[in-house]
Structures are given as structure tokens and as C-alpha cells.
Amino acid sequence: MPLDPDDIRTPPPSDPAPEVELEARASKPELRLPEPRLIDRLDDLHANQPVAARAIPDGPAPHPFVSPLGPPIDHGTLEPDAATRSAWMQAVSEHTLELLRTIPQRPAAGRVGAAGHALAQRHRAPIGEQAIDGGIERALELIAGSMDASLETAGPGYLAYVPGGGLYAAGLADLIADVGNRFTGYAMAAPGFVRLEQDVLDWLLREFGFDQPGARGLLTTGSSLANFTALVTARHHHFGDRGDYSRAMVYTSTQAHHSIAKAVRMVGIPATNLRAVQVDELFRMDVEDLRRQIETDRHRGLRPFCVIAAAGTTNTGAVDPMAEIAELCRREDLWLHVDGAYGGAFVLAASGRSRLRGIAEADSICFDPHKGMFLPYGTGCLLVRDGSRLAAAHMGEADYLRDFDESSMPSPAQLGPELSRPFRGLRLWLPLMLHGAKAFRDALEEKLALAQLCTEGLDRRIAAGKPLEIVARPQLSTVAFRLRRGPDERLDDWNARNVALMERINGRNRAYLSSTVLPVIDGLAVTVRVCVMSFRTHRERIDALLEDLDLALAGTTA
Numbered sequence: 001m002p003l004d005p006d007d008i009r010t011p012p013p014s015d016p017a018p019e020v021e022l023e024a025r026a027s028k029p030e031l032r033l034p035e036p037r038l039i040d041r042l043d044d045l046h047a048n049q050p051v052a053a054r055a056i057p058d059g060p061a062p063h064p065f066v067s068p069l070g071p072p073i074d075h076g077t078l079e080p081d082a083a084t085r086s087a088w089m090q091a092v093s094e095h096t097l098e099l100l101r102t103i104p105q106r107p108a109a110g111r112v113g114a115a116g117h118a119l120a121q122r123h124r125a126p127i128g129e130q131a132i133d134g135g136i137e138r139a140l141e142l143i144a145g146s147m148d149a150s151l152e153t154a155g156p157g158y159l160a161y162v163p164g165g166g167l168y169a170a171g172l173a174d175l176i177a178d179v180g181n182r183f184t185g186y187a188m189a190a191p192g193f194v195r196l197e198q199d200v201l202d203w204l205l206r207e208f209g210f211d212q213p214g215a216r217g218l219l220t221t222g223s224s225l226a227n228f229t230a231l232v233t234a235r236h237h238h239f240g241d242r243g244d245y246s247r248a249m250v251y252t253s254t255q256a257h258h259s260i261a262k263a264v265r266m267v268g269i270p271a272t273n274l275r276a277v278q279v280d281e282l283f284r285m286d287v288e289d290l291r292r293q294i295e296t297d298r299h300r301g302l303r304p305f306c307v308i309a310a311a312g313t314t315n316t317g318a319v320d321p322m323a324e325i326a327e328l329c330r331r332e333d334l335w336l337h338v339d340g341a342y343g344g345a346f347v348l349a350a351s352g353r354s355r356l357r358g359i360a361e362a363d364s365i366c367f368d369p370h371k372g373m374f375l376p377y378g379t380g381c382l383l384v385r386d387g388s389r390l391a392a393a394h395m396g397e398a399d400y401l402r403d404f405d406e407s408s409m410p411s412p413a414q415l416g417p418e419l420s421r422p423f424r425g426l427r428l429w430l431p432l433m434l435h436g437a438k439a440f441r442d443a444l445e446e447k448l449a450l451a452q453l454c455t456e457g458l459d460r461r462i463a464a465g466k467p468l469e470i471v472a473r474p475q476l477s478t479v480a481f482r483l484r485r486g487p488d489e490r491l492d493d494w495n496a497r498n499v500a501l502m503e504r505i506n507g508r509n510r511a512y513l514s515s516t517v518l519p520v521i522d523g524l525a526v527t528v529r530v531c532v533m534s535f536r537t538h539r540e541r542i543d544a545l546l547e548d549l550d551l552a553l554a555g556t557t558a
């Protein structure tokens, strides 16, 4: 059966059924209306025929209303009975609780690469016509085995990239939301659930300093999509729907996340119209270089319209000087979007908020609750100061949506690209209800303190003569360091030593770090990062990391 139902419903126009042609001509002979679609003519034809006269046509494309009589349909298989439901819930519950119990002891690195692929291969099962032998127990075994073939992203030792979360309460919220399966695209269809989501968004808007009445929030899959949606909004605000974006210019720093370059291309702006602004020695956007580039582009007849600043870069956790950038954007009439995917959530912690000065002066901000609020992957958030601009950029109308009347509450479908969507609001709301906002603030304070603790540990080692250098001290919860370069050491050799150092640390399986490259005089130097973001990472993990660093250094030539 074709995947597109229209393949069945609309046969090629060159081969119309003769009686359909006759019927169409007889019913509307003198009106010169647009030619009705064959499907509509077939609908009319069948509606006017007695049931017995509906012959099943030979050949392809039977009309969907004319189904051949088959065996009786088994109505029960996709709706398990109460006993089965309960048994499945019990099994899933035991599986999940066991997982939670063992997470802290699991090897920090997880199993990826060749070993991970081999493991993944062993836990495959064919998609059969019948239910799997062994039922839920067997399915859970396959899931557990497949899950072992992965980075241990939910574990306390995961200090790589930007760690995610996985709060238990959010998992429970997903279960409830998915089983209830309410349509939350339009407020009218589920005012209760959309209200809960809106309550969380209103709270977040206030926390981020967007407390004016027209501000709006939107939950997305993550910040890649939130950055994209922000750019769509900025572009629409400055250029409307004209479609000529050949002169539209976007500015971000050399340290920006790659999702920004991707978003620029996806919104139809030439990739070369994204300007890379220089950074200072702390990897923060250089506002003077930004100003110069904007001025030069205006002289060339180009149309600067958007600056994207970072509230915490992925590489080093650098926070761009948002207040100064906002001031420039106001003068130049530019949209300021802040990519706070990693660092934005630190506004929830008092000492984080003070490091994010100027964030509330942006036109839009994105941040990832699946990072800084410890939620499962697939939870991003976009906040827009003037929500009417978000709505204007994402307006969509359709005849079949006419029953969705106006609501006093904003509808997610009118503020972003999605229509049908998972009910993401509950996975924020339930943890906030069950833990309270303070638990999040405290956890974020702890992450800032742990990055500091790690840095002090590095400082002590450097003071004791270890051949290390700190490349980026924590502006939030990331610290970047590497082995010092030897006199006249070739860049490749130096890089290889740093890769080896990180592998030795990771090989001990208590902490898992990732690396990046940062510019040095003759190229790009491999630099090791520690990003503390998991709600499961506590002091003992940082102590373990520093011990493992000592052991790794012991096997390193200086």
C-alpha cells in the first residue's frame, strides 16, 4: 500500500472512469466551475448509489469507501485488557526503577564506537506480523541491551558536550501526557493542558525578565529549532514575506553554535550572509568588531537585521556582553537574539543571573530545559519579548481549522511551525510541582560551584608544577584546559598528547569528557572541556575526575 493515501484516492487524470465523467456532466452541465477533483466526483457518485450497486472496480485505485468484504476486523489487539495493561506497567516500572538504581554505578563512558555497534546489532529483533515472543519482558531486554550501546548521558560522570537531564518526574509526565494524548496545538482543543503549559511559560518569561504583557513563550524540541524559529521571526519582522533575503545580514561570534549557521541556511538566507564576529581573550563577542562589520556592510548596501549573542558558548561557556550588544542593536535597529541553549537556565540561580547581565534586553532568547532544567531530550524553549512578532511570522490559516475559535490563551500552533505536537508542557510542569522551583535554583547553583571547584583543583595542580594550562575559566559551569605545549613542539604532537590525556581520563570510567579545538598562533589546539550540568553530578564526581587527571598525567610526557 502506498504511504501517501492520495496515491489511492486520485488515479491519473488521463484514465478517468467513464461513468464518473457522465455523472459529473449530468449533475452540473451548464455551470463553468473549476473542474472538481476526481475524488470529489467519486464521493458524489457513491453517495447517490444504493449500497448494493457499488461494484468493486477491477484494477488499481479502488475508492476507499468501497472496501472489499474481508474477514471480521479484530477490534481488540491495539487496546490491551486491564490485566495486560497492569502487567506491562508493572514490568516497565520495575525496569525503570532498576535503571535509576544503577545509573550512578554504570561506567561513565557508556559503550559506543565499534563495541557499541556490535552490542546494538545483538539487540535487534525483526518487526514481525505477530507480537514478539516473550512479550514485554523480551521487549524490555532488547531495550536495555540497546540502551547499553550509548554514551551514559544520564549519568553523574557525564561532563562532555553539554550534559542533558532525565528527571524521573518528567518521565512520568510524558507517560501521562502520551497516554492521555490531548491535542495541544490550539488552546481551544485542550484549554486545561495549554493553560498548564502557559503557566510554566509565563513563569519562565518573568524569570528571564520578559515581564511585559505581550511577551510569549514557545516550547520546541530544542534550541536548534528555537534558534531557527527566532530567526524566522526576526526575518519576518524586518523583511515581511517578500522573499528576497539576498542582502539580509546576520551576525554572530566565531564561537557560536553550528545550529545558527544551519538556521540561517534553512530560513533562505545565503550562508555567506552570516558574519563571524571576532572574540576577545575570554571568547566573548568583540562588540567593536561587530560594530565595524555592521557599518561596513551598510556601506556595501547590505541589510543587517539580526545579531545572535551567546549566553554560554558550547566550546568554553563564554557569555557575550549582552548589555553592550543590546545597546548597539537598539541604535542600529537590529533584532537581538540570545542563544542561551546551554547557559540561559542559569538566570534561575542568583549567582548565574548576575553573570547573564543584559539578557532581558534581547528581542528573543532561547534556552534548553533539556539541559539547564534537567529534562529529557526534546525540550527547548523560545521566549520573545513582543509575542505579536512571533505570531505574525507563524500565522497559518486553513478551512479545516475553522472550528478552533479564538481563545484568550495563546495557542502553540499560532506561535511556531508545529501543528500537532507532543504535550511538552507537562514535563516541565510536573517536576516544578513535585520539586518546587527552589530545587532547580539550588541545583544550578551547585553546578556553578562544581565548575569552580574543578578549576581550583586545576589551579592547585598547576601551582604544584603539573604541565597544564587553563584555557577558559568558568563564566558559567564549563572549564577548558589542556597540557602545556612543549618548547618547539609541533601542533600535531601537542594535539595528540591532549587527545591521549582525555582518553586516559575517560578510560577510568568515572568521568566522561569531550574536547574541542581553539585557535592558537599556528592553527587549532585540542582543548579538553569539563561541562557540569547534570543534576546527578555532585562533588565526589569532580573529586574523582581530578584524581583520574592525576593518574592520566602520571602517564604523560611533559
Ligand SMILES: Cc1ncc(COP(=O)(O)O)c(C=O)c1O
Residues within 6 Å of the ligand: 162, 221, 222, 223, 224, 225, 257, 259, 310, 312, 313, 314, 339, 340, 341, 342, 368, 380
Ligand atoms: C549554545 C548552543 N546552542 C544551540 C544548541 C542546539 O541545541 P539543541 O541540541 O537543543 O538543538 C546547543 C546544543 O548543545 C548549544 O550548546
